[in-house]
Amino acid sequence: MLPKLLCFFLLVGITSASLSGHIASGTCVCLTTSGVHARNGAGLSHSVVATLGSGECYKFNGGTLTHDGYHWYELQDVHGHHRVWVAGNFLSVSSSSHCSGSSTGSGAAVGTFATGVVSQHCLQCICQHESGCRPLGCSWDVNSNSCGYFQLKQVYWEDCHRPGGSLAACAADKNCASKCVQDYMARYIGHSGCAHNCESYARIHNGGPKGCQHSYTLDYWNGIRNEGCSANS
Known part of the structure; x- marks a missing residue:
């Protein structure tokens, strides 16, 4: 070390x-x-x-x-x-x-996270890891576009009930994007077989509905931990 x-x-x-x-x-x-x-x-x-x-x-x-x-x-x-x-x-x-706001300056994140099963701290760590918590434009990544604060994909956005009118519009809005994450986790955490904690939410975010069970999401979780989160954040 x-x-x-x-x-x-x-x-x-x-x-x-x-x-x-x-x-x-x-x-x-x-x-x-x-x-x-x-x-x-x-x-x-x-x-x-x-x-x-x-x-x-x-x-x-x-x-x-x-x-x-x-x-x-x-x-x-x-x-x-x-x-x-x-x-x-x-x-x-x-x-x-x-x-004048809680976080300002060129390109800095503005707005607030939606509330739900995922804590604000955990959301912040995921947001920071995915995009520096900035509304990045959509770009091609692993067979489909990834968009915005949480690098949402089309199928993910559809599973969280298509908020905001379109993937690109929702993903670029901090509250809408985080609401999508909250709704996605609320939909799948009970069927994942994993604990209701930040580690599970992060690994599901990375690997899909049962991503918390797959070893390939462990590297992603280590990245979230490096942002300052623990399993119980």
């Missing part, structure tokens, strides 16, 4: 942008690179609660700590979490207009 600090650098990459020193509470800060871990405390030993993408912007809550060689900043209302900590190496101060 790689040392924890080395793993951290491999995951987020190295960027020249860096936030350091005092800034006022309420300042808008934005991510300067993708794959950055937000944690539930200031330090590499704290649990990862979300993985953030370049261009996402949040308000600084006023908390700062130095730990493990990083200056950590406490941000508010990040991916459904009231308070998280992010290393200043991957943040920069931005215009307050970029923080």
